Amino acid sequence: MDDITHEPFGSLRPVPPAGMPLPGQLVLETADLLTARDHLSRFLWPHTVIPTARRPQVAFRHCSASIGQVSMHALHYGAAVQIEAHPDDSYLFLVLLHGAGTLSQDGFTGPLNPQIIRAMNPTGPATMRFVAGEVNLTLRIPSTLLHGWLEETTGQRVPAPVYFEQHSDPGTGNAPGLRRFLHFLCSEFEQRTAGIVSSPTVCRQLERTLISLVMMELPHNHSAALDAERTGPAPGYIRNVEQYIRSNADQPVTLRDLAGIAGVSERTLQAGFRRFRQTTPMEYLRDYRLDLAHQGLLAGAVGGRSVTDIALTCGFNHLGKFAKCYRARFGETPSETRRRALTTTI
Incomplete structure (x- = not known):
């Protein structure tokens, strides 16, 4: 436990305390553990910290950066310490960059090293022990x-x-x-110019990518459900919406209506359709109506039905938009389809 280890962090070379991540994002340096505790409790879980060696050489350093609502914290205590942390409504993820340590929570005790990202669940207190000179990167x-x-x-x-x-x-x-993605993010924050992390739009996407990697690469109680979703059929709420569209394509329908039929939020419905149908609910509705109109033009030409009549029957109230979407889908105008059908049947 007292030996200092040097292990790779993703593709990083070993990181000495003097070269800890996010150097340009310094928040606090102090030689007082109480100051460090009070300060860090505002960023991470509330906790106590005590030195585990006589005459501790405290050299606390905290660098921090945020990607959306996700915060990254590079931490160095200098001295060997034990931390008792009490959860709030967040998850913590810790990867050791330099040194050695252990994490204990919910009856489990395991080593901390740069090869492993450890998760701390908001279910109970967690105990961390770090040797002198340890450096870690903690996500909240x-x-x-x-x-x-x-x-x-x-x-x-x-x-x-x-x-x-x-x-x-x-x-x-x-x-x-x-681990590689964290390395990339830290590197971006270390640039002289903020680069991509200075863009709120890009940061929202980076935040989502980070959460996706956490949820897909770290095992948890919903991992099996995620695996099933990747390979299984579309969930019932999507099939219910599809059936509703097929039965009510001629009626005014909004995204809110479809979310109500599905029993999920509009955002969830959108994501489900993109995942399982590679489209959105309203695009699915539009394309279904266009297919109905196409069939109607082919079958109704002999009966003398007009393009306008067929478009209105299929739920299109804006004829100009209908004609544009129809041509994009079928490569010809509605009138051309109708004339072609008449020519074929004569």
Whole structure:
């Protein structure tokens, strides 16, 4: 426990304390542990911290950066310490960059090293022990982000809070994609110019990518459901909406109406259709109406039905928009389809 280890972090070379991540994002340096505790409790879980060696050489350093609502914290205490943390409504994820340590929570105790990202669930207190000179990178992700991502991805309400599983050191490490992505983010924040992380639009996408990697690469109690969603059929709420569209294509229909039929939020419905149908609910409705109109023009030409009559019957009230969408889908105007049908039947 007292030996300093040097292990790779993703594709990073070993990181000494003097070269800890996010150097340009310094928040606090102090030689007082109480000051460090009070300061860091405002950013992470409330906690106590005590030195575990005589005459501790405290050299606390905290650098921090945020991607949306996700915050990253590079931490160095200098001295060997023990931390007792009490959860709030967030998850913490810790990867050691330099040194050695252990994490204990919910009856599990495991080593901390740069090959493993450890999760701390908001279910009970966690104890961390760090040797002198240790450096770590800790992520804080609000529970609402993880649960919102899970609901949007599966299209179902989350039946139970996410609980990340703890495991012994597998030797080869875990979550390689997540570790590489963290390395990339830290590198971006270290640029002289803020680069892509200065764009709010890009940061929203980076936040989503980060959460996706956490949820897909770290095992938890919903991992099996995510695996099933990737390979299984579309959930029932999507099929219900499709049936409703087929039965009511001629009626005024809004996204809110479809979400009500599905029993999920509009955002979840949109995500479900993109995932399983590679389109959106309203695009699915539009294309179904266009297909009906196409069939109607082919079959109704002999009966003398006009393009306008068929368009209105299929739920299109804006004839100019109907003609534009129709041509984009079928490569000809509605009138051309009608004339072609007449020529074929004569």
